[in-house]
């Protein structure tokens with residue numbers, strides 16, 4: 001499935017590609033029974049990676065691969081879900097209401113553009129500070145994880161109550177498994193200047 005999707009997108013002319021595991025955020029802190037499983041998501045990412053190598057187009061960027069490979073090379077990932085910058089974003093809905101992200105639902109409303117004088121005012125407000133603190137919370141498992149500086153406990157909208165000290169990223173298992181797979185394929189010490197398919201394999 002991952003290989004077919006990537007190939008189809010590339011053949012259709014897309015070069016900046018990102019994938020999201022389906023996850024029903026309305027299920028809140030419960031594991032969504034209809035969500036893509038950890039195992040399926042890992043398999044999907046492996047297939048995407050192998051297809052990306054096979055296509056061998058340096059201009060084709062896949063967010064999930066680019067960000068992880070960049071991090072293994074000491075660079076800072078760009079995407080919010082890989083750099084712990086959830087609280088740096090805002091969206092304004094059609095009625096002027098301000099939210100941190102469309103994934104988080106209406107309960108996270110931070111104000112209304114009609115009632116504030118600047119976005120700086122929104123950021124200083126108690127509601128935004130409380131939201132920021134919530135995004136930075138780490139369950140015990142994350143505190144000792146070697147991937148913490150990349151993963152940051154995953155997307156804030158995809159955290160569930162699994163009995164740890166605070167909500168935990170629902171695709172933790174997949175993140176660790178795919179990282180392990182990638183390291184075996186790429187090689188930890190390969191001196192690679194950019195994440196390009198033809199030069200990424202450290203074999």
Ligand code: SF4
Pocket residue numbers: 080081085086087089100101102103104154155156157158
């Ligand atoms: S909820 Fe997830 S996708 Fe949205 S800004 Fe936060 S980390 Fe990014």
Ligand code: SF4
Pocket residue numbers: 141142143145146147148151152153154168169171172173175176
């Ligand atoms: S991979 Fe798992 S344990 Fe590690 S930081 Fe991410 S969610 Fe936490």
